[in-house]
Amino acid sequence: MCAKSLITDRKIALEKGARYCAYQERSQQEVRNKLYEIGVVSSLVEEVIAELIQQDFINEERFARAWAGGKFRVKGWGRIKIRNGLQQKRVSDYCILKGLAEIDESDYQEKLREILRSKLSASESDPTFVRNRKAARHAISRGYEPPLVWELLRDIMPE
Numbered sequence: 001m002c003a004k005s006l007i008t009d010r011k012i013a014l015e016k017g018a019r020y021c022a023y024q025e026r027s028q029q030e031v032r033n034k035l036y037e038i039g040v041v042s043s044l045v046e047e048v049i050a051e052l053i054q055q056d057f058i059n060e061e062r063f064a065r066a067w068a069g070g071k072f073r074v075k076g077w078g079r080i081k082i083r084n085g086l087q088q089k090r091v092s093d094y095c096i097l098k099g100l101a102e103i104d105e106s107d108y109q110e111k112l113r114e115i116l117r118s119k120l121s122a123s124e125s126d127p128t129f130v131r132n133r134k135a136a137r138h139a140i141s142r143g144y145e146p147p148l149v150w151e152l153l154r155d156i157m158p159e
Contacts, residue, residue, distance in 0.1 A: 081143020
């Protein structure tokens with residue numbers, strides 16, 4: 001087993017960072033972690049990140065918008081789960097708000113209705129209160145706000 005060599009050349013570190021960012025949008029923290037992982041010396045990491053920001057390879061707001069929009073459209077995540085995910089990536093509150101603003105309110109409510117209907121139809125044999133609880137728990141676990149979940153659930157369920 002051989003030891004990983006440290007990268008001390010600024011140009012090489014910058015090239016590797018740029019290549020990593022060119023593939024898809026990245027947060028500063030993801031790039032920082034990658035640079036440490038590939039062996040860039042710590043004294044060079046922040047300098048490389050600053051240069052990547054200057055060259056527009058890293059843009060936290062653009063990242064937050066892309067990440068939030070993608071998690072909502074592709075995975076059907078709610079705002080709470082998206083916010084938590086962006087916080088884990090150490091994205092600023094300002095950029096998190098910009099990312100969440102990418103989600104259209106009517107699309108958001110329609111996606112939540114789909115999730116609730118799907119879960120309700122999957123448990124048709126259960127009593128109504130059990131079906132409602134299961135559907136609500138499922139939607140809340142996907143990051144949707146409990147008051148909104150219960151409001152839409154009341155709209156969907158016949159009396």
